Amino acid sequence: MSARSTIFLCALCCAAFLSACGGDCIRHSDCPDGLVCSRGACVKKGTTPPSTDTCTATVSGECDTGTETCSETAWAPCSDTTTETLTETQTETCTQSATVECTDSATGTQTDTATNTDTLGDSEVCTESVMGTCVDTDTSSGTATTTDTLTNTDTNTTTTTTTDTSSCSETYTHWCHETATDTCSSTHATPCDTETTSDTGTETGTATETQTQTGTDSDTDTSTSTSSFSDTGSATDTDTTTDMGGTDSDTNT
Amino acid sequence: MSVKTHRRLASLAIVGAVLLLPLLAVAQRPIWEGAVSAGSGLSFGSGNGRAVVLPSPFYIDADIIYSNDESPTIEYVVGLQAELQGRVSAGVVPQIRLTSPPRKLLVYGLLGAPIIIAPFTLFGVEGGVGVLWRVVGRIGVFAEVVLDLFPWGSDLPQHGILTQLDANVGVRVKFK
Numbered sequence: 367m368s369a370r371s372t373i374f375l376c377a378l379c380c381a382a383f384l385s386a387c388g389g390d391c392i393r394h395s396d397c398p399d400g401l402v403c404s405r406g407a408c409v410k411k412g413t414t415p416p417s418t419d420t421c422t423a424t425v426s427g428e429c430d431t432g433t434e435t436c437s438e439t440a441w442a443p444c445s446d447t448t449t450e451t452l453t454e455t456q457t458e459t460c461t462q463s464a465t466v467e468c469t470d471s472a473t474g475t476q477t478d479t480a481t482n483t484d485t486l487g488d489s490e491v492c493t494e495s496v497m498g499t500c501v502d503t504d505t506s507s508g509t510a511t512t513t514d515t516l517t518n519t520d521t522n523t524t525t526t527t528t529t530d531t532s533s534c535s536e537t538y539t540h541w542c543h544e545t546a547t548d549t550c551s552s553t554h555a556t557p558c559d560t561e562t563t564s565d566t567g568t569e570t571g572t573a574t575e576t577q578t579q580t581g582t583d584s585d586t587d588t589s590t591s592t593s594s595f596s597d598t599g600s601a602t603d604t605d606t607t608t609d610m611g612g613t614d615s616d617t618n619t
Numbered sequence: 620m621s622v623k624t625h626r627r628l629a630s631l632a633i634v635g636a637v638l639l640l641p642l643l644a645v646a647q648r649p650i651w652e653g654a655v656s657a658g659s660g661l662s663f664g665s666g667n668g669r670a671v672v673l674p675s676p677f678y679i680d681a682d683i684i685y686s687n688d689e690s691p692t693i694e695y696v697v698g699l700q701a702e703l704q705g706r707v708s709a710g711v712v713p714q715i716r717l718t719s720p721p722r723k724l725l726v727y728g729l730l731g732a733p734i735i736i737a738p739f740t741l742f743g744v745e746g747g748v749g750v751l752w753r754v755v756g757r758i759g760v761f762a763e764v765v766l767d768l769f770p771w772g773s774d775l776p777q778h779g780i781l782t783q784l785d786a787n788v789g790v791r792v793k794f795k
Contacts, residue, residue, distance in 0.1 A: 389664070389666040389669070389670075389671030389672075389673070390666075390671075391664075391666075391671070391673070392662050392663070392664030392666075392671050392673055392775075392779065392781055393662075393664075393741075393774045393775060393776075393779075393781060394739065394773075394774050394775070394776065395705065395706040395708070395739060395774050396673060396705065402776070403666075403776045403779070404666075404776050404777075405666045405776070406664065406665065406666015406669070406671045407666060
């Protein structure tokens with residue numbers, strides 16, 4: 367049947383039953399008080415039915431993009447029953463935290479803890495790829511699975527200054543308990559030395575984030591996400607120790 | 620005043636009378652008629668990528684029709700129109716009609732410019748055909764099919780165009 371015949375039959379149908387055919391309104395005066403006509407549907411003034419969707423049943427909800435079937439027939443059935451691809455672009459701020467342990471290579475003990483919080487910069491990109499689809503009806507719910515791959519490559523520089531205020535207690539042997547090369551210059555309990563430690567490192571990390579989104583579709587999606595990343599890095603520490611009575615130099619890698 | 624002058628004035632008077640006589644002889648006699656009718660039909664529009672078809676609101680028309688005996692096949696019409704279904708509106712519809720020679724049954728075509736002025740506005744053009752049957756004496760009945768196109772007006776959504784295909788029937792009376 368040709369399109370012209372279809373329109374003619376539709377017109378006859380409407381004439382016969384004096385009812386709306388394919389829409390609510392053509393003119394504003396076709397709508398009840400307080401509503402205006404927009405794209406064939408009576409809506410509140412100032413609102414417009416979504417242009418990306420042919421569903422006009424927006425009395426209590428509307429079909430967005432996705433594989434949605436509009437079950438409301440208050441105005442007109444939703445016609446986008448075919449599968450649509452849901453594309454979502456989201457600006458995401460990825461925050462990465464890592465704890466760097468600084469160990470004194472001479473004694474093997476942990477001497478410092480540095481926390482590195484890294485926020486993605488302009489040159490870094492979070493790419494989110496939505497793999498799932500939504501089913502949006504008033505009575506049904508669906509799930510959407512989102513796989514989010516986060517790639518973060520950054521350079522991290524941490525400078526840590528440690529002041530060692532320990533006291534020398536070995537008054538007879540003139541040996542400090544901290545390092546084997548420290549020498550006390552006094553036989554009394556005086557501060558042994560003052561150490562300045564500088565940590566300079568380059569850190570390269572790759573993080574992969576997997577996000578699972580579960581939602582009940584009524585214009586509201588509830589999503590939970592879990593993310594994990596692994597962070598590998600190396601740091602080069604250079605310790606310079608100034609002794610009250612002498613000069614010590616340690617190089618730790 | 621000389622005799623020569625009198626002769627000249629008399630000649631001018633004769634010439635003037637000769638020239639004016641035909642004009643007086645062809646003076647048009649106006650023909651005034653009135654008509655009332657009622658109708659409805661279908662309204663067509665678009666919405667969200669699909670056609671919308673609704674019944675047109677029921678309306679009534681009251682027309683004053685002018686023609687003259689020199690050109691009885693051309694009629695000038697001023698109509699008052701009111702929609703009475705779902706809303707109440709008032710408008711004016713000037714028309715010009717070309718009719719077949721005046722007989723008991725005649726057909727005509729019409730062109731008009733409907734203007735709805737209250738409580739909202741609609742401006743458009745219309746064209747149609749009608750048939751008039753002079754039943755008895757000065758009284759006739761008629762039926763028309765009219766296609767209206769309204770591209771402008773406060774009653775239309777943005778970028779909306781209203782098309783109406785209406786039919787109306789009525790009674791027509793010749794006053795003079």
